[in-house]
Structures are given as structure tokens and as C-alpha cells.
Amino acid sequence: MRVEVQHLVKRFGDSFSLEIPSLNINAGQTFGLVGNNGAGKTTFLRILLDLLLPDSGTIKINNWKTSQSDEWKSQVGSYLDSSFLIDYLTPLEFFSFVGSVYGFNKEQTIQNITPYQTFLPSGALSDSTKYIRDLSTGNAKKVGIVASMFIQPNVLILDEPFANLDPRSQIALKSLLQRLNKQHGTTLFISSHDLAHVTEICERIAVLENGSIVREIQTSDATLKELELYFAEG
């Protein structure tokens, strides 16, 4: 499913503005967004998900304007931060709620989650377990990420998915993302500080700096070095 950004402008006083004249991500493409702290990555993702209204410009997902229609929501999975978690539910209850929202019954939900079982914290799917609020930051994040993936979305938008995860989980997540992209043709939109992981997963990478995309790269073997050099030089 295609994601299109046209003439996007969002200003925050005089200090910062996000300006993206044009960005198109084709269906099934894996797209990475990298940048320093404060570059505007999360703001951009919030606008993509219609959580923030831009001053001008349009976002279209599969030709639906995100600010004018809710149709796109049934096709998009996303996890930006803990505000996507209902933390007084257990992981299983949370998955069942998210599943019900997308029309999955309990059996379908459990069936869809099964491939993610090794990635999830142990016991996450048993009836008697901890509430999400009692999980560690990393484990709660895993629950949020799986909730965005098991619905088999056509577009998946993740913000810093590798941060706070232990090395084994980072590796597992990479393969889960690649599998979702290959098996379902899901378009991936991933923002991250982790250059190594992004270059490994994404076929196309954009560098965001002070609210503007300053460089776009088709990923190759030299991309990681190129990016490291770019950020080292500041």
C-alpha cells in the first residue's frame, strides 16, 4: 500500500518547522527515516498517523487522505511510544482488544500472535500474568510492537523499534519485520537512530535534519559507512 506526502509543512513558532515537499513510498517498500534527536522524526510520524494536523500539505495512504477519512486505519499498524499501550490490561487482553478492533476473534488473534511468541516476554499469552504497566520498558514495547504487527497491516509505521530492546530481541524483530514485508507485502516505515539495523532492513533511507529531508539513499553495502560518516561529520 502506497504512502504519499505532498507539500507538508508544520511550524512550531519560529524555532522549528517540518517541511517535506514530496515523499512517496511505494507499496511493499521498506523505508527508513534516520536523524538526530530533535530532527522532527516523531513529529513527522504523528502527522502521518493523523495525530497532529499539519499547517499545509496532504498525507495519503492508498489514496485516502488521512485527515479526512478513517478508512486507512483498518490497513495501518503503528507503534510510536507507550501511549499506544493500554497498560492496565494484560498482554493477552490487550491483543484481544486490538484484535477485536480489527475484526479478529480470540482464536484468530491467538493464531496470528503465535509467530511472535518467541519475541514476546515469557508468559505474555497466559491467562494469569502481569499487567502491561508492570512489565519492563523493553517488554512493554515488545507487546506494543506485536500489537501493531499481528493484525497483518498493509502499512506498518514504527518509531525507534529497536531502542530499549535486548540484543536477542533486536535480531528477532529484524527477521519478523522482514518476514511481514515479504509474506504480506507490508510497506514498512521505520524511524530509528540505529543505523546498522535500518540499513539492514530498509531498501531506502532518508536523512531528516532540522525538519527537512537532506539526503535520500537507496541502500547498498556502502550505505552504513556513508551514514556513519555523515553523522560523524555533523
Place this chain on the structure above:
Amino acid sequence: MQIYGYLIWNHWKNIRRALRQKDRWLSLLAIGVMLFNLTIILVFSGTFLDKILDYYYREFRHNFAGSPISPALFVNKYLMEMFMGLFSLRFFLQQGPKMQMQPYLHLPIKREKLVRFFQLFSLLSFHNAIPYLFFIPFTLNFIYLRGYGIQSTIIWFAGITLILLFSHYANNLLRALHKKNSFYYLITVSLLALLFLLDELVDMHLLRTFSEILFGRLLEGDLLFLVLILCSTVTMFLVSGHQIQSQLLINPSSDGSNRANQRAIIFAPERGQVLNLILLEMKMIWRNKRPKHYFILSIVFALAYIALMLAESNVFNTQAVSAVIGIFASGTFALNYGQLMFSWESTYFDGFLTRNIRPEELIVAKLMILQGSCLVFFLISLPLFILMSPDLLLLHVTFLFYNAGVTSVLMLALAIRNQKRVNISKSGSFFNYEGFSAMHWLWILPTIIPPALLLNFLDSIQWTALLCIGGLGVINLVLSRQWSQFFTERFITRKYLMATGFRQHES
């Protein structure tokens, strides 16, 4: 000593910065006006109590022989009830010292010293100062100058001070225990309510007799009673300090009570999204301290307060009081909870907006929860009306329709205006006003004023008044679908502002 200096300095900075916060001036102004009003009332009562009692309660202040009882003896009888009332207020309004200690725990300061410091520092509270606005003029005017002698005066006043201190540390203890297990809190609230109701409704007068003996002996200059109170206060200081210290290392989210040992709830698409959202909100209320206590205290309030009002309805027999009884009997939860209808979900609001949840279903679910709560609270308080005041049953039914039809809609309108984040698991106290603003209090007035005016103007033809009030409710209930559409449109335009507001953490 230097460390105490730093601690005091940090606290002073904290207070100054809190005062400088944006949007605080309106709240400060409201508090200032209330404090000024309270000061005038308390100082005036403390100075002219005999005249006030003669004017309003002439029959209460005379003994069997018909001669007046001195104000001091009269007050002695009610002091215990008053202290209990103040204690309840303390619990609802006064924060314990534990939370303020967290940033200092890793520093090389002995925990015992830290606890003692914060225990003493917590004494600087309005709750400890305000009673003196009454007690200082009262002691001078009606004890010292009425010939009780300097020793009696000092002992009585010291007794009052020690009981205030006892109450302060008892609040600290109860709050600390409450953090561990809310069962203690429920037991204490129930016991206080039961004692109060036994005294008021069944005329057992346990508290009054105890109060009369205790403060009577102090007034006679009995040092032994003062020593007993002193020992109780010191014990309470030590016990509360010990309890606070023992809990310093307990992570609030790891006390075991948060473990999901209840049966897991499964959300099924066949049920329909509205029902799933209602189920989710019910879980939210039951699993989070603040909404849960709003719910429980609304029940306590509906039962205890309404019982009191009904029992004393011959004393406050006005139409305005009828309106208040009617509104709060079935609408108390909707009024308290409804204003924060979206703020309750502020911590996961972004997730709500991005998932496949239709705004109209969200609004219908919210409206149904508010309307349903009116029915639940109608049923909870129904036995009281049947037992104590059957003549007010019709009023109760009328206000069920008014609350479900009108109050619920007004509260939802307020909720959509609200952009303040609420941390639902942070504090369980009823008067935790996080998420409220002065405007929200003012907005309660349009709910209460129309029925109060109707009842007042149509006093002689009360049937007509009740018909109008109930009719308004029924019309609004019939228009529920239209209201839902209206609020859905409002929600769609305001959701960005709400989401941005909900992301802001209060400092």
C-alpha cells in the same frame, strides 16, 4: 544540619515554582477567596459562638433545667465529630510525605532522618493551621475569659493541638497503608461513616459522650488525660514514621496487588465495538486507583451523604436542597467522573486515535457509560429513599431521567473541552484535582441551577416542576442519537488539541 538546610531550600523552590506555573492564577484566586471566606467564618464563630448558638440553636444550648450551657461545654460535646470530619477532609485533600522523599533516597542521608524531617516538614499544612482560626479566639473568649483558669486553658488548648497532630500523623499512616492495600482505607472510611451515622441517625451519641468526657476532663485541668493524648500522638508519630520508612523501598507497582489474578477479559468483535469499549472502560475504572476510588467514594457519598440529607430534611427543607439531593443521588458518579471522560484515557489516547475505532462508536460508548452510571446509582440509593423518605421517591425517579438525559450530556460536553492529562494510577484520593480546572467547577452550575430554579419557582405546584425536570431528561434521552452525532463532530475537530494536551506531562 546542612542537609536539612538543603532540603528546606529545595522545598521552598518547589513551592515557588508551583505558584509560578501558568494557569495557576485562577485556581489561586479561587482558593484565596475561599480561604478569606473561611477565615471570616471561623474567626467570627470563635468570637461570637454564644450569640450564634442563641440565635440558631437555642433549644440545643439549654440543659433540662432550662439554663444555658456554657459554649465551652457545648463545643466539647461536638469536638470529636468535628475532628473526624476534619480527618476525612485531610485524607481527601492532604498528601502524605512519602512521594516527596523519592529524589533523596539515593543520597547519603540516613533514611530515618529523612523520614523524621519529612514528617515534621509535612506539618506545614493548611489543615493544621486553619482550625486555629476558630480555636484561638474561642479559647481566649470562652475559656480563659470565662474563668476556667490559666491551667485549664493551657491544658485544653494543648489537648486540641495534640489531637490535631494525632490526626495529621494518622492521615500519614492511613495514606501509607492505603498505598499498600486499599482495604485499610475502605475499612477506615466505613468505620468513620458508621460511627457518624450511628450518632446522627440512631441517636446513639457514642462520639458525643466520648467527646464530652475527654474534653470535659481537659477543661477541668486533668493532666492525666493530656498525658494520655500526648502518648497517643507520639505513638502515632512513631508508627506512621515506621510505616513510611518500611515502604520507601517498595516499588508502587510491585506490591503484588497489581498482578492480574482476575479472570482475563476477552474482547470479541461479535459483541460490537460499543460494548467492547464499555467493557474496556469498566476495566479501566476497576484496575486504576483514581477512577476506582471515584467510583467507590461516589457510592459512599451517595449512601452516607444522601442518608444524612434525608434524615435532616426537616432542618434543610428547601427546594434547592431537594434539587441537590436529586442531582447527587443518581448523578454523583457522572458529575465526578464524567468531566474527565477522555482524560481518563489520556495515557493511551494516541493509540485510540490511530486504531480502527470509529469516533461515533467511542462517543456512544461514553454517553452510555454516563447514562448507565445514573441508573446504577439510582438503584444503589433507592433503598434509602424507600426506607427514609418515601415522599421523595418521585423526586428520585425524576432526577434519574434528568441526570441520564441532561447531566450526562453536559458532562460529555465538558469532557470534550478537557485537554488535561490525567495519570490514572498515580493517586487514589477523591480530591486529586489533576485534570480539572476552575472552569470545570463553574460548569457544574448549569447542571444544578435549572432544576433548583424550577423547583423553587414552582414550589406550590411541585408536580409541574418535577414533570418539567423529568421531561427535560426524557427529551434529551430521546435525542441521544442526535447528541452523539453532535459530539462526534466536536470530537473529530478537537481530537488534535486533546491529543496534544494529553501528551503534556504536568511538572
